[in-house]
Amino acid sequence: MLGEGMEEGWVVCLLSKCRNLKSTKQIHCHMVKTGLHADPFVFGKLLLHCAVSISDALHYSLSLFHHFPNPDTFMHNTLIRGLSLSQTPLFSLHPFIQLRRLSTLSPDSFSFAFVLKGVANSRQLRPGIQLHSQAFHLGFDTHIFVGTTLISMYAECGDSLSARRVFDEMSQPNVVAWNAALTAAFRCGDVEGAGDVFGRMPVRNLTSWNAMLAGYAKAGELGLARRVFYDMPLRDEVSWSTMIIGFAQNGCFDEAFGFFRQLLREGIGANEVSLTGVLSACAQAGAFEFGKILHGFLEKAGFLYVGSVNNALIDTYSKCGNVAMARLVFQNMPVARSIVSWTSIIAGLAMHGYGEEAIQLFHEMEETGVRPDGITFISLLYACSHSGLVEEGYGFFSKMKNVYGIEPAIEHYGCMVDLYGRAARLHKAYEFICEMPVSPNAIIWRTLLGACSIHGNIELAELVKARLAEMDPDNSGDHVLLSNVYAVAGKWKDVASIRRTMSEHSMKKTPGWSMIEIDKVIYCFVAGEKPNEVTKEAHEKLREIMLRLRVEAGYAPQLRIVLHDIEEEEKEDSVSKHSEKLAVAFGIAKLPKGRILRIVKNLRVCGDCHTVMKLISKIYGVEIVVRDRSRFHSFRDGFCSCRDYW
DNA sequence: CTCCCCCGAC
Numbered sequence: 001m002l003g004e005g006m007e008e009g010w011v012v013c014l015l016s017k018c019r020n021l022k023s024t025k026q027i028h029c030h031m032v033k034t035g036l037h038a039d040p041f042v043f044g045k046l047l048l049h050c051a052v053s054i055s056d057a058l059h060y061s062l063s064l065f066h067h068f069p070n071p072d073t074f075m076h077n078t079l080i081r082g083l084s085l086s087q088t089p090l091f092s093l094h095p096f097i098q099l100r101r102l103s104t105l106s107p108d109s110f111s112f113a114f115v116l117k118g119v120a121n122s123r124q125l126r127p128g129i130q131l132h133s134q135a136f137h138l139g140f141d142t143h144i145f146v147g148t149t150l151i152s153m154y155a156e157c158g159d160s161l162s163a164r165r166v167f168d169e170m171s172q173p174n175v176v177a178w179n180a181a182l183t184a185a186f187r188c189g190d191v192e193g194a195g196d197v198f199g200r201m202p203v204r205n206l207t208s209w210n211a212m213l214a215g216y217a218k219a220g221e222l223g224l225a226r227r228v229f230y231d232m233p234l235r236d237e238v239s240w241s242t243m244i245i246g247f248a249q250n251g252c253f254d255e256a257f258g259f260f261r262q263l264l265r266e267g268i269g270a271n272e273v274s275l276t277g278v279l280s281a282c283a284q285a286g287a288f289e290f291g292k293i294l295h296g297f298l299e300k301a302g303f304l305y306v307g308s309v310n311n312a313l314i315d316t317y318s319k320c321g322n323v324a325m326a327r328l329v330f331q332n333m334p335v336a337r338s339i340v341s342w343t344s345i346i347a348g349l350a351m352h353g354y355g356e357e358a359i360q361l362f363h364e365m366e367e368t369g370v371r372p373d374g375i376t377f378i379s380l381l382y383a384c385s386h387s388g389l390v391e392e393g394y395g396f397f398s399k400m401k402n403v404y405g406i407e408p409a410i411e412h413y414g415c416m417v418d419l420y421g422r423a424a425r426l427h428k429a430y431e432f433i434c435e436m437p438v439s440p441n442a443i444i445w446r447t448l449l450g451a452c453s454i455h456g457n458i459e460l461a462e463l464v465k466a467r468l469a470e471m472d473p474d475n476s477g478d479h480v481l482l483s484n485v486y487a488v489a490g491k492w493k494d495v496a497s498i499r500r501t502m503s504e505h506s507m508k509k510t511p512g513w514s515m516i517e518i519d520k521v522i523y524c525f526v527a528g529e530k531p532n533e534v535t536k537e538a539h540e541k542l543r544e545i546m547l548r549l550r551v552e553a554g555y556a557p558q559l560r561i562v563l564h565d566i567e568e569e570e571k572e573d574s575v576s577k578h579s580e581k582l583a584v585a586f587g588i589a590k591l592p593k594g595r596i597l598r599i600v601k602n603l604r605v606c607g608d609c610h611t612v613m614k615l616i617s618k619i620y621g622v623e624i625v626v627r628d629r630s631r632f633h634s635f636r637d638g639f640c641s642c643r644d645y646w
Numbered sequence: 647c648t649c650c651c652c653c654g655a656c
Contacts, residue, residue, distance in 0.1 A: 214647065241647045276648045283649095311649040343650040375651045382652070414652030421653095447653040477655030484656095510655045527656050578656050603655055629654080 011036055012045050021057045024049060028064075044074050051082025056371065058082050065095075073099065077110045084118030092118030093127060100134075109143045116149040125157035132162075144170070148180045155184030163188065175203050179211055186215030191224075210238045217246025222255070237271050244277035248284065256281035257290070270298075272306040279312035286600035286627050288320035289517065295329075304334055311340045318348030321598055321625040321632055339373055347379035351631040353641045355387025362396075374406050381415035385422055386631060388645050393419040414444055421451025422645070426460055442472040446481075453484045461485040476507040514579035514601040518590045525579040525586070535582065542577060542585035545616060553615045557608055578609050584616060584624060597624045604629045605646075614638050 011031060018024040028046060031037040037046070043064075050061035065071055065079055076099040083092035096115040099107050112135050119128045132150060135141040141150065147170055154163035167173065167181040178201050185194035194215050201208060209232045216225035229235070229243055240263045247256035260278040263270060270278075275298055282291040295313060303309045310333045317326035330337070330345045342365040349358040362380050365372065372380075377400045384393030397416055400406045413436045420429035429448055433440050445467045452461035465482045468475065479502050486494040502509075512527040523534060531539070549555040580601050587597040605613075605628045613624050618638035626633045634641035 210647070217647095238647050243647095245647060271647095273648050280649070308649045313649090315650065338649090340650045345650095347650060373650090378651050385652085409652090411652045416652090418652065443653045445653090446655095450654055453654090475655080477653090480655055512656045580656095606656060609656085630652095 007034065008036065008039065008042055011042060015045060015049050016053075018049065018054065020054060021050070021060060024054065024057065025060075040072055040075075043068060044072070044078065047075055048078045051078050052085065058086055070104075073105050073108055073111065076105070077108070077114055080111060080114040080118065084114050084121060089118040089121035090124060090127070107138070107140075109140050109146050112140050112143075112146045113149045116146070116153045120149070120153040120156040123157050125154075125159055128153045128157055128159075129162075132166075141166075142171070144172075144174055144177060147173075148177045151177065151180045151184050155187040158188065160184070160188035160190060160193075164193075175201075175205060175208070178203075179208055182208060182211050183215065186211075186219065189219070191216070191219045191221060195224075206234060206236055206239075209234075210236075210242060213239060213242040213246070217242060217249070220250055222247060222250055222252060237268065237274065240268060241271065241273040241277055244274050245280070248277050248281035251284070253281045253285040253287070257287075270301075270303075272303055272309050275303055276308050276312040279309070279316045283312070283316040283319040286320050286515065286598070287517075287522075288322065288598060289520065291316045291320055307333075307335050307338050307341065310335065311338070311344050314341065314344040314348060318344070318351065319627065321627055321634075323348050323352045323354070323632075337368075337370070339370055339376060342370055343373075343376045343379050346376065346383065350379055350383030350386060352634070353387060353632070353643070355383045355389050358383035359389070359392060372400075372404060372406075374400075374409060374412070377406065378411050378415060381412060381419065385415055385419035386642075386646065388423055390419055390423045390425070410438055410441060410444070413438065413440075414447055417444055417447045418451070421448050422454065424451075424455045426451055426455060426457050430460065440467075442468060442475070445471070446475075446478060449478060449481050453481045453488075456485060456488050458485055458489055458491075474505075474507065476502060476509050479507065480509060510603065512579050512601065512603045514583040514599050516583040516587050516597065516599050518587065523583070523586060525582040527577070527579045534586070537589060538582040538586040539577065541589040542581055545585055545588065545620075546612075548619060549612065549615050552619055555612070555615055578606060580605060580609050580626060581612060584613065587624075588616070588620060588622065593622075595622075597622055598627075599624065600627045602629065605633060610640065610644070610646075614640055 011027065015024065015027050018027060028037065031042065031046065036042045047061050047064055050057040050064065061079065061082055065075060068075065076095050079095040080092045083089065083095070092115050096107065096111060099105060099111060112131065116128065116131055119131060132141065135146055140146045147166060150166045151163050154166065163184040167177065170177055178197065182194050182197045185197055194212070198208065198212055209228065212228045213225050216222070216228060225243065225246055229239065232239060240259065243259045244256050247259065256278060260270070260274060263274060275294070279291065279294060282294065298304065298309060310329060313329045314326045317323070317329060326345060326348045330341060333341065342361065346358045346361050349361065358380065362372070377396065380396050381393055384390070384396065393416070397408070397412065400412070401408060416432055417429045420432060426448070429451060433444060433448065445464050449461060449464045449468065452464060461482055465478060468478045472478070479498050483495045483498040486498070513524055515522050515524045525535065525538065529535065580599055583599045584597060587599070591597065605626055610633070613626065613633070613635045615638065616622065617624055617635035624635040631646060632641065633646070
């Protein structure tokens with residue numbers, strides 16, 4: 001038998017090795033048997049472990065807490081801390097208030113710092129102000145730790161002035177407080193103010209420089225980020241990752257790739273964060289070949305043992321059109337599958353039109369005991385809406401609320417509107433919008449307008465367009481959608497009137513572009529661009545293809561395109577050709593037979609192009625994979641994987 | 647510093 005002190009140390013050490021609730025409960029049992037659970041120090045460690053170190057054990061720590069006689073301040077603080085990091089951070093107020101009411105105990109600086117963190121995470125300004133005043137009365141507001149948290153809290157709650165004031169009133173801010181002020185300014189969208197703080201900092205460590213990089217990148221100020229990057233006296237892995245991720249998130253994939261290559265060239269080497277960043281760039285750009293190279297590299301370097309890298313790979317393969325590889329990565333993961341892994345594969349299957357399989361995986365996930373989050377349900381609802389699974393979608397929407405207690409966000413309501421709208425239940429979709437408890441944003445109305453354009457409902461489209469005109473009058477896409485509704489109905493006068501309004505207000509239409517990779521070179525075709533050598537060749541091939549489609553398949557262009565030709569007849573013939581048709585034509589001209597044509601497009605594929613692709617796949621015997629704005633179309637032998645529902 | 651996230655725009 002071990003001595004008492006040794007037993008104590010041994011239990012605490014064992015506890016720190018427990019990664020889940022089950023093994024932690026075994027330690028707890030042992031503690032009860034040996035009587036150690038009554039020791040406030042050991043019990044406090046157990047509580048901390050359940051509340052903070054392992055996930056999904058917060059409820060267990062709450063019940064432990066309630067069964068402990070006279071819990072001390074540390075135990076209260078542990079509970080506050082655990083709750084502040086949970087899905088319901090505002091609940092951290094409860095143990096804090098309880099602690100304040102006790103006559104035998106009182107809150108300390110930790111209590112304030114943790115509860116302020118909870119308030120910051122809940123973005124609720126009012127309790128934040130009350131806590132600030134309490135901290136002031138008890139003299140904790142001058143505590144550097146509390147003061148720093150106050151700055152972050154005000155910034156998170158959107159009160160930039162108060163954040164600024166707390167910082168200005170600090171007598172001797174340390175570097176952590178300076179960094180908090182810097183991050184706070186960025187958080188409030190005050191890019192200039194952040195630069196100002198940075199300029200006045202007495203000491204700058206690497207963290208401050210990296211915070212500047214991250215802040216500029218998040219604000220889309222990539223030029224400024226780049227300048228700071230080259231001005232830095234010292235760069236670490238974080239600096240490099242921040243640049244790669246910053247460029248990737250702002251759609252500058254070439255730069256993201258460039259920084260990654262430079263990172264390798266300079267011998268610093270990739271870590272798991274820079275790898276997820278560069279993989280995310282591949283995913284968004286549809287860079288399948290580069291993604292495969294990275295996969296080989298990271299496998300050899302042992303990065304497959306990192307969960308996030310697997311997740312990024314799953315997403316990359318899905319978004320590059322190879323859902324089979326995505327599945328394989330998911331199945332062979334040598335580490336535990338997190339909620340992100342499950343959500344990634346569900347989203348991947350969904351965007352490839354495998355709605356039933358996505359649902360199947362969701363059920364497997366539930367059986368495994370992984371708890372879905374709000375994003376999982378967005379992906380699942382997306383799967384249902386894009387596969388026409390209306391009843392199933394509604395079922396999951398209810399389950400999300402009633403079984404998992406997840407309050408639907410505007411995105412979930414958006415999915416539901418899409419679900420009904422795509423399935424031609426336009427009035428149901430409209431009713432749903434009117435009855436939902438949050439006020440609809442432009443995206444919600446635009447979803448319904450999109451549905452009206454698919455199903456040709458002029459009355460509803462006009463009503464919805466009027467709403468959009470109030471909320472987002474400068475959006476050219478909405479005008480285009482309404483004009484499409486008119487065009488399908490043959491109401492040319494109304495179409496012309498919209499076009500006139502658009503040119504009078506000099507509204508710019510987003511140009512459509514399509515990319516195809518041939519021999520490691522990416523060719524990008526933009527609708528309406530000036531002809532060059534490449535586009536000329538593509539046009540020639542396209543003319544030949546279209547002729548063959550007319551002769552052999554009786555193809556006739558759809559109304560919208562006819563209209564288009566009339567309107568733009570004085571322009572170059574090239575303008576009337578959609579970029580995805582050009583990319584396909586170029587691919588047929590250049591790629592060897594039997595190769596899959598992989599195309600990435602920035603907008604949604606139009607009805608006419610969809611028909612043309614189906615015919616090309618049949619007549620030319622090629623497989624075409626098109627990644628549209630939000631999903632994949634796989635054309636083979638005259639059919640598309642979306643079953644014409646998209 | 648990260649991975650998964652509703653709509654639409656030729």
